[in-house]
Amino acid sequence: MNGAQALIRTLADSGVEVCFANPGTSEMHFVAALDSVPEMRGVLALFEGVVTGAADGYARMAGRPAATLLHLGPGLVNGLANLHNARRGRTPVVNVIGDHAQHHKAVDAPLESDIDALTGWTGGWSRTCVDPAKIGADAAEAVAAAAEGRIANLVLPADVSWGDGGVAANPVPPRGKSTVEDSTLAGVAEVVRSGESTVILLGGASTRERGLRAASRIAAATGVRLFVETFPARIERGAGLPAVDRLGYLAEQVQWQLTDVRHLVLAGAKAPVSFFAYPGKASELTPDGCATHLLADHADDVVDALERLADLVAEGVEPVLQNASRPELPAGPLTPQNWTEVIGALLPEGAIISDEANTSGLMIPMTTAGAPRHDVLTLTGGAIGQGLPVAVGAAVACPDRPVICLQADGSAMYTISALWTMARENLDVTTVVLNNRAYAILRMELTRVGAEAAGPKAKALLDLAAPDLDFVRIAEGMGVPATRATTAEELAEQFSRAIAEPGPHLIDAIVPSLI
Amino acid sequence: MNGAQALIRTLADSGVEVCFANPGTSEMHFVAALDSVPEMRGVLALFEGVVTGAADGYARMAGRPAATLLHLGPGLVNGLANLHNARRGRTPVVNVIGDHAQHHKAVDAPLESDIDALTGWTGGWSRTCVDPAKIGADAAEAVAAAAEGRIANLVLPADVSWGDGGVAANPVPPRGKSTVEDSTLAGVAEVVRSGESTVILLGGASTRERGLRAASRIAAATGVRLFVETFPARIERGAGLPAVDRLGYLAEQVQWQLTDVRHLVLAGAKAPVSFFAYPGKASELTPDGCATHLLADHADDVVDALERLADLVAEGVEPVLQNASRPELPAGPLTPQNWTEVIGALLPEGAIISDEANTSGLMIPMTTAGAPRHDVLTLTGGAIGQGLPVAVGAAVACPDRPVICLQADGSAMYTISALWTMARENLDVTTVVLNNRAYAILRMELTRVGAEAAGPKAKALLDLAAPDLDFVRIAEGMGVPATRATTAEELAEQFSRAIAEPGPHLIDAIVPSLI
Structure with a gap:
């Protein structure tokens, strides 16, 4: 067994059964080793921000970490924004970060960089694997560290990955939570x-x-x-x-x-x-x-x-529970409020909402409060581009539950290729893009910070029109069926259809900006 | 004048006249200040990897740096991969990285992170602005540092940006190159x-x-x-x-x-x-x-x-110059070779080629060797997702020259939103996506690293089909007119038309994988 095989064997034995991946040459032995461990599922994403955000969404719903596979420092940097969000949400993630073979680092090849500076930035647990014989122990400790609600970073030099004498290890019991005095x-x-x-x-x-x-x-x-x-x-x-x-x-x-x-x-x-x-x-x-x-x-x-x-x-006192209650289905052109009423009226039982609706979503907590029981996953760290990847991960974790991704337009473009992974894996995700053609939150913030009256150059930097983003074409280009809604009726009809059909769908909802 | 105004004034006086930007709340005063300096152009990109890659492409062609505007640590991390490429290419870039107000850092707000760890990773020159009165001097030194072929990082706390008493500074002469003994x-x-x-x-x-x-x-x-x-x-x-x-x-x-x-x-x-x-x-x-x-x-x-x-x-000896010579226009279904002959046959005078064609581009140096004089910008650091952003920057730097972006499919998806900026700015960029529906280079590398025979899970991680990426729809979704070519004749016709018309175009060239 080589190092990569021992690593993957140990991850699977420790309960890590999904690896979201965007590999490169230095990770080829890890990729080849995936087939040696039947329990481990590999899920390809086209950008590392999708990889890490999906691992975050997976762990939030599965309650145990997924692994990521990242290509050297430049692959890791692309995934750091969503690792920042995972760190803020205290979500467990196990990153496997490929590195050059140890003897190759000194020659400063083009992709060489200071990986330790980056793993340090995640504020988690980090270790560089140096010996295939110890790689299982490293991996088991990484999973236990992640289980504490941290990012665990395993840096895997290519020669340790391909080296013979890999030894898998038993799971390390995670340190549990402390009991309050x-x-x-x-x-x-x-x-x-x-x-x-x-x-x-x-x-x-x-x-x-x-x-x-x-x-x-x-x-x-x-x-x-x-x-x-x-x-x-x-x-x-x-x-x-x-x-x-x-x-x-x-x-x-x-x-x-x-x-x-x-x-x-x-x-x-x-x-x-x-x-x-x-x-x-x-x-x-x-x-x-x-x-x-x-x-x-x-x-x-x-x-x-x-x-x-x-x-x-509160001995003998019962909790106060929310009554079932849904908004009426609204009519007319979409507004910042009525689209949320459509979702509230139609949210399916057991839904998982990945919420990165930002300003367009101000009303969504109210209009879904009495909807059937559901989970909401929010943007924990403020680094935009999380909604679509988290939806991917949640759908992989919970294949029997409908995932609803409520996604602001500007943020959607950060990790838009998550749509392709939804199509590839046939994930049951209904994405509603709130397309208000602006970084609306920044229009509001420009005023709130007390900045002078905005001139044309300033305004242009907050504006997503000219050209308008057509999320129907973008989604279709990545294999996700898509429609456009400009009225509440259209949204209701399209949303109903999307949740009735398995697999991914996208609705480009043209909603006026609040600001 | 506030800090932001003094900063932008100094940048412009130092020859930095373009700011590629993706701002957030902490950068709103900088955004508002753009209109106070007529020489400074703001160019919005929808992701920081486009921002930094465009700054790289701009500087390679303009011979002087552009500025970037990045939102805190999470905005910077999204731009780091293309800063890695800029570092390897020794391209000057001046990053303006917004930070929380100094008094706000201790409260560990959600977007707080260790920015110094990230600026350190770029291996360049870094400074945090602490006083509006000194911000001009900071900026002038940053430009001079960048001119040495480095990344210059100016961290700009929001309160220094909005603070009164900003003082602009005169340019600092860059340290020139040493003369060889x-x-x-x-x-x-x-x-x-x-x-x-x-x-x-x-x-x-x-x-x-x-x-x-x-x-x-x-x-x-x-x-x-x-x-x-x-x-x-x-x-x-x-x-x-x-x-x-x-x-x-x-x-x-x-x-x-x-x-x-x-x-x-x-x-x-x-x-x-x-x-x-x-x-x-x-x-x-x-x-x-x-x-x-x-x-x-x-x-x-x-x-x-x-x-x-x-x-x-070599006194009196003349250089040996390339003769004008172009391939014949080929016919038939596209192959890894004949698409390069089409480009060689039709490359316009004075073209700038942003080359991230990867495996599909092995023949392009041969087939364009005798084409009219042109520049080629390559992937200096190996961090993929550079081709489209570099094309954006080159087109901003050289509005009178045709830019040709030769772009591998997998790498294209890293920074695909660059297409939107091409449309927004009406940049004369013709993008040819070499769509072989695979990470073909990794198929080759899987063999070269000596990995065992790939199983189905390994193969799936190198495969970009199922679903196929449709770059025509993706481009149209971002406002770029697009066509698909499957034969050399179609590519020739579409490429000729694209270079004859101003503004951006994309051709989705379906090319078999070499491997």
Whole structure:
């Protein structure tokens, strides 16, 4: 067995059964070795940003990491933006980064670069494999490290990949979450019972059913309010689950949501900060005079903590569950609101929404709140170009669930080739492109940062018209059937048809810009 | 004047008159300031890999840097692959990398990351602007640093951009090239006159007319042979110029080209190394027993050195110039060879070729050798996805010259949104996609690295069919008129029409894979 075979054997034995890949010459032995491990599925993407974003989406839904296969430093850099998002969402990812053979690095061949600087940037766990005999142990440790919610980077020199004497290893048990101390729970129990205005901010694993139910019991019993962090990696919601609003994107929204709050309890979330800085405005959004209390951080078992807290303060109290409720199907030309009503009215049972709708999606949380139970995967790190790749990964992880990708036009173009992978793998993804022909969010931000009145050159840099992007042709060019909707009726008809048919579809929804 | 205005004023005064941009919120003051400096042109690209590749192509043709505008760490990472190529080609680029306001960095907002790790990776000159009063000086030094053939990174915190009291600065004269010592010239003169088998390897500025003419005189007078480095940033060639072959991409080709060579003279080029490592094969390709002699490195004035060397050893000898000569227009279904004959037969006068044809382009140097004078820009660093962006930049730099982008299909998908910028700016670029529906080079490499016989999973990762990419629809979706060619006659007709009409065109040339 060579190094690559031992590596893949170990990954599969450790529960990593999908490898999203865009290989190059230095990865050819890894590619050849894929066929030696029947459990490992290889999924080709045409750009590394799709590879890493798909690994992120896969892990959010599967609850275990996928591997990526990246070609040297330049392949890794192309995947870094979506690794940034995975890092912010604490999603496990195992990167296999091919490198030149060890003896070849000193000659500074054209593709040579400082890979360590890049793996360091991901803020995760990193190791360079140096011996086929140890490669299995390296891989098993990488998977265990990733399971802690980190990026794990395995740098694989070509000679270690092709070298004989590869040894696979058994899985390494991941370090589990820490249990929150009783004394911490008692302190927070006192806060939530205080009668003072209190918010529990939910993040991490607490935005899934168990955490939400426990939090809802606490709120029902004590009157505290709940919010979910602005960009959760995965939130379960819809009819039959507690409905919890997310903190807003804009600092002004958060300040309004937290008005007069005296206690902020952090349950797997960080204290809120402004996404960007604005002249004369605060960066930290916890109100003055509000005390912050840490119930659980990302290393703690936040769900257990919430359940124990609920048992302390809400014994016998049931969670408040969202009723089934859908908007009426609207009519007329598409607007920033009515397209979200169409989705709310027609969202299929068990859907997974990959949400990168940005400004066009402001209303989507409201109009889907009472839809059948579904998951929402959001843009955790703000690096655009995540929506389509995350949809790919979610669909690979959950082949029996419909995936809905709500995708802003400008962001779509970052990783548009994800459509090809949807077609190649026949993934059941319905992509709705919100095509407002602008970087609308930047039009808003140009005003918000207090920049002078924009001139024609400034405006041109925020404008995606001239020429208009035709996502129908782009999608068809990559093998995805596509249609265009300009009215709510068309969107409803096309969306219904798309979700009724298996396989990928795209709808180019021409929506006016909010701004 | 705020910091951003002072920065842009200084860039323009220093000769930087184009800014390829993909901005975000933290760059809004820079965007707003563009209209305050009439000389500065803003060019929007839909992905940072297009931004940086366009800046590379621009500088290769304009001989001076463009600026880029990139959004924080995640925007920079998306542009790093083409900055890697620019670094390898020693192309000057001035990156303006927006950052959070200085007071905002400590709150670790979602888009926060270690920008210094990334600018360090580019191996260039880097500085963070900290004061609007010093921003002009920072910018002037950045341009001077870039002029040495480096990436210059200016990190621009939002508060420095919006801060009052911006001060523009005068240009800083760039440090010029070093003059090669007479003693070095005398030593090399002895080598080239020795009568022993000698090769002069040309790189850097020596692949332009003056350097090629001087080198050709030396060769004609002494019998030494000439080669150009494998991937020159820019080579001038065609009828009326000396024709110099490039070293091959494959190690075996280089070894054959350098068989029995006893002296290798380096003129702005590095000694050849294998692009990748292969089991049991050499990394360094200079033959055993061959002495290497440095005439000029990248910091030296290599053109002056060659001209002085020619005066020493080739007084009165004229260069050998390529005759005008074109292939016959071929007929029949497209083949890996005949499409290059079509280009050779029809290449317009003064063309700029952005060449990322990869395996499909093996014959193009031969079939265009006697075409009208033209420039070729190659993939200097091996990071794919450069061809289309470099074509954008070259067309912005040289609006009166036809740009021909010869683009492999797999690589095209990395930065496909460059087509939109071609349409938006109405750039005179004719893109010929060599659509062989495979990562053909990897099929070849899979064999060359000695990997076991590929199984179905391995083969699938090298295959771009199922579904086929339809570049006609993709291009039309981005506003570029497009046609498909399957025969040499169709390609000839479509190529003739495309170059006769101003503005962008794309031809999806269905070419069988070599492998």
